[in-house]
Amino acid sequence: MVPLVTGDEPIQELxxxxxxxxxxxxxxxxxxxxQVGPPLWLGRTGASRLADPQxxxxxxxxxxxxxxxxxxxxxxxxxxxxxNTMPAWYGRKLSAGALAKIASYLEQAADESPTGPx
Numbered sequence: 001m002v003p004l005v006t007g008d009e010p011i012q013e014l015x016x017x018x019x020x021x022x023x024x025x026x027x028x029x030x031x032x033x034x035q036v037g038p039p040l041w042l043g044r045t046g047a048s049r050l051a052d053p054q055x056x057x058x059x060x061x062x063x064x065x066x067x068x069x070x071x072x073x074x075x076x077x078x079x080x081x082x083x084n085t086m087p088a089w090y091g092r093k094l095s096a097g098a099l100a101k102i103a104s105y106l107e108q109a110a111d112e113s114p115t116g117p118x
Contacts, residue, residue, distance in 0.1 A: 007097025011105055014098060023085070027109045036085055038078040042066060044110040049078065066103040070094065 005017045012029055015021055021032035025039040032040075039045070046062030049055060057075040059065035068075060073086035091099065 004093045005098040006095045007099075007101045009098075011101065014101060018094060018098065018102070020102075026106075027111060036081075038081050040106050041109045041111055042106045043108045046107065049076065052076070052079075054079070062107045063103045066106050067099055070099060070102070 004019070005014050007014070009017060015026060015029045015032065020026060020040070021029055021034055023034040023037040024032060025034060025041075026032035027041050042049075042062055042065070046065055050059060050062065050065055055076045057065065057068050057072070059068045069086075071091035073088060073090065074084065077083045094102070
């Protein structure tokens with residue numbers, strides 16, 4: 001399977017080519033106004049998702065949670081969002097480098113643009 005993105009792309013292109021903005025709001029990513037999936041300002045919401053009693057995953061950090069959410073999206077569904085919306089195969093369409101870059105960006109993301117390297 002050919003990955004949608006390699007991780008070598010600039011962050012804006014990476015998210016757009018991966019299709020994330022279609023379903024999610026992502027701070028600092030132009031056009032990322034999706035309403036189907038939860039907002040991805042995980043720098044602000046990641047810790048509370050890990051602490052939610054409904055969370056049954058293995059992640060210990062926000063970064064691990066992000067990777068787990070992409071690779072195994074059914075482990076935890078954010079309250080207020082429908083189950084089985086994120087395709088179970090989605091993580092297989094991203095290279096390891098792309099997934100790491102996405103996780104690095106999102107673990108800093110809050111309501112405003114995250115800081116740090118692209």
